[in-house]
Amino acid sequence: MSEFDYGLFVIGAGSGGVRAARIAAAHGARVAVAEEHRVGGTCVIRGCVPKKLLVYGAHFAEDLDDAAMFGWDVPEKRFDWPVLRDNVLAEVSRLEGLYGQTLGNHHVEIIKERAAVAGPNQLRLAGGRAVTARKILIAVGARPALPNIDGIEHAITSNEVFHLDRMPKRVVIAGGGYIANEFAGIFHQFGAHVTLVNRSDTMLRGYDEQIVDRLVKISLAKGLDIRFNAGFDRIEKNEDGSLTCVMKGCDAIHADEVLFAIGRQPNTEGLGLAEAGVALGENGAVIVDDDYRTNVPSIFAVGDVTNRVQLTPVAIREGQAFADSQFGNKPTRVDYRCIPSAVFSHPPIASVGLTEGQARNRLGSAKTFTSDFRAMKNVLAGRNERSLYKLVVDEGTDEVVGLHMIGPDAPEILQAAAVAVKARLKKADFDATVALHPSMAEELVLMR
Known part of the structure; x- marks a missing residue:
């Protein structure tokens, strides 16, 4: 008999926790997962998956407009928010069931209540039961931050977006990161007037400045209202249910x-x-x-709760590495270099490796190659929106150290290209690759 109830007890059934639990169980450990909300975590329930489905839905706004130039007669364009909302929530529930089924198939016990740590090997469940575990993994993720201002109870976060009763006509979005820009594009395409409020003059910090500048220009051209160097003093609710944002650095905004x-x-x-x-x-x-070990040897943590790289694929890799190392006798560590990332804005951004600024700071010198073009589909549709691809090259070694893109399907293209950057291929390798024509991706091998 083991001296502990479980070999591994995981708090949190998000992407990292589920992967760690499944792999540890496959290695023979007795595993339990405690989840007080829904299995699947931020990504499946209120993040990546439902948000990407909204992004798909938003793209139809422009696609239906463009269809006429391709010979299609679309007599009426009408958007029904409750239809999309309910279909997305149904898909989320389906995926939640699959996640639970996967854990069950691996004989992982799911405990649907809150758990807290009571000692190095002890846990206390909300129902009052106490359990023990040889190892404890904290995988509870993160939540949207909110400022301490008057009237903040009238605001929402990305958690509540997917449950709105109606599509608002005026939306104010605070933030300059990827979530803010993604929802700005979504709401705009659904017909809302969007005001994006950023407390500094920098958007999407960490992405290549030239690519970000292109997104800002396109967003402004589409009709988004962007307020830089502005902040919130308070939010007031009016008698008709609308909101007034009393601002610092700009005029009040109604929403x-x-x-x-x-x-x-x-x-x-x-x-x-x-x-x-x-x-x-x-x-x-x-x-x-x-x-992933804390200063208490039996307690570990992976994913967003460590506040290192808050990306779902990273949490999954960390959960796998933890389980393989601690229960599979296969010591593994995650390589955090060259992590590809995307902003599912309109149009989307995709990036891997060093930006131009980072390359010059770290390498001393760097060459850049760019392709600034209109996608063929946009040309026929009469849409002036231009894509921008950028290679950052170590001038001394010819190694491609960064690849940055903005344009249709940029994230889909970048995933394969990220392999080349990760493999430290040279610009000459790109040049020696025959182009796939006609495609937007061919621009990656035609930059001279």
Whole structure:
């Protein structure tokens, strides 16, 4: 008989926790996962998946307009928000069931209640039961951050977007990161007037400046209202249910919904971590080493709760590495270099490796190659929107150290191209590759 109830107890059934639980169980451990909300976590329930479905829905606004130039007669273009909303929520429920089924197939026990750490090997469930585990994994993710201002209770976050009763006519979005820009594009394509409020003059910090500048110009041309160097003083609710945002740095803004997308905060409150001696960092993030171990040897953490790289594929890789290392006798660490990322804006951005600025700072010198063009579909449709592709090359070695794109299907194209950057291929390798014509992707091998 084991001295512990479980070999592994996971708090949180998001992407990282589910992967860690499944792999540890496959290695023979007795595993339990506690989840107080829904299995699937942020990505499946209120993040990547439902948001991408909204992005798909939003693209039809322009596609239907463009269809006429391709010979299609679309007599009426009418958007029904409740239809899309309910279909997206139904798909989320379907995926939640599949995640639970996957855990069940691997004999992972799912405990649908809140769990907190009560000691290095002890946990306390909300129902009062106490359990023990040889190892504890914290995988509770993060939540949208909110400012401490009067009237903040009238605002929403990305969590509530998917449940709106109606499509608002005027939306104010606070933030300059990928979530803010994505929802700005979504609401705009659904017919709302969007005002994007950014507290600085920099959007999408960490992405290549030339690519971001192109997105800002396209967004303004589409009719989005962007307020830079502006902040919120308070939010007032009017008698008719509308909202007034009293601002700092700009005039008041009237809206039907106010969405805050100003960052995400680790979900560590009330988990008993500090009481158990676990060291926490800024905003309550769990501090871990390269093997995801905290300063308490039996307690580990992966994913957004560590506030390192808040991306679903990274959490999955971390969960896999943790389980393989701790239960599979296969020591594994995640390589955080060359992580591809995307902003599903309108049009989308995709990026991997060093930006031009980062390359010049780190390498001393760098060459850039760009292709600035109109996609063939946009030409026939009469749409002036231009795509921009950019290669950043180490001038000394000819190695492609960065690849950045904005344009239709950029994320789909970048995934394959990211392999080339990860493999440290040279610009000469790109030049030696025959173009796939006619395609937008061919521009990657035609830059001279």
